[in-house]
Amino acid sequence: MAFALDPSRGSILGLLVQAPSLRERIDQGGLVGYVILVVGAIGMLLILERMVYLWTVGRKVQAQVKSDQISTDNPLGRVLAVYQDNKSVDVETLELKLDEAIMKEMPPLERFLTLIKIISAVAPLLGLLGTVTGMIQTFQAMTLFGTGDPKLMAGGISQALVTTVLGLVVALPTLFLHSVVAGWSKRIVHTLEEQSAGIIAVHAEQEQKGA
Numbered sequence: 001m002a003f004a005l006d007p008s009r010g011s012i013l014g015l016l017v018q019a020p021s022l023r024e025r026i027d028q029g030g031l032v033g034y035v036i037l038v039v040g041a042i043g044m045l046l047i048l049e050r051m052v053y054l055w056t057v058g059r060k061v062q063a064q065v066k067s068d069q070i071s072t073d074n075p076l077g078r079v080l081a082v083y084q085d086n087k088s089v090d091v092e093t094l095e096l097k098l099d100e101a102i103m104k105e106m107p108p109l110e111r112f113l114t115l116i117k118i119i120s121a122v123a124p125l126l127g128l129l130g131t132v133t134g135m136i137q138t139f140q141a142m143t144l145f146g147t148g149d150p151k152l153m154a155g156g157i158s159q160a161l162v163t164t165v166l167g168l169v170v171a172l173p174t175l176f177l178h179s180v181v182a183g184w185s186k187r188i189v190h191t192l193e194e195q196s197a198g199i200i201a202v203h204a205e206q207e208q209k210g211a
Contacts, residue, residue: 008044024047028158030130032127032130032133033162033166036126036170037164039117039122040170043119043170046116046155047116047177047178047181050185051181051184053108054109054185058188061075061192065195075109075188078101078190082098083097098196102196113181113182113185120170123168123174125167127165127168131160134157134163134165
């Protein structure tokens with residue numbers, strides 16, 4: 001039968017018992033730590049909304065590329081509808097009309113992307129703010145009580161570093177997921193520009209044949 005032997009006569013077990021839980025470590029971050037978590041939660045909700053929206057729009061755009069029927073429930077369909085309404089104009093005017101239509105579609109596709117990027121940059125800065133604040137409190141305690149108690153210093157430094165960890169935990173996935181949703185948005189915009197360029201080329205060719 002297996003059993004555990006503690007050569008330190010309970011010292012290691014005592015340290016394990018005293019080790020803070022995850023909730024206690026988060027509590028050590030104080031107000032700044034909770035602010036970081038709230039900011040991170042907001043960032044994740046925005047990323048989730050962008051993922052659902054861009055995935056849905058992307059599927060509709062790809063379906064429109066393969067379809068001969070124009071549907072205005074997607075950005076590409078609305079751009080094609082502009083072309084249908086302006087078939088009789090010259091190439092330069094048509095190009096301007098299509099560029100305007102694409103510009104109108106870009107704000108919904110790029111919504112919240114800047115805010116998500118800001119959150120990924122602000123989170124580690126908030127962590128640094130919490131670290132600096134915690135270190136100031138530690139030095140103030142050392143000024144009042146001296147350096148005779150190593151546990152007081154270690155506890156204060158540990159508390160100060162918790163906010164740095166929380167900031168990095170929020171920033172890393174937020175930055176990665178921002179690059180993902182930004183890539184999805186750029187892919188849709190690229191499809192719109194590609195289809196617009198093809199329409200303009202065909203229109204120019206037809207105009208030359210008509211001349």
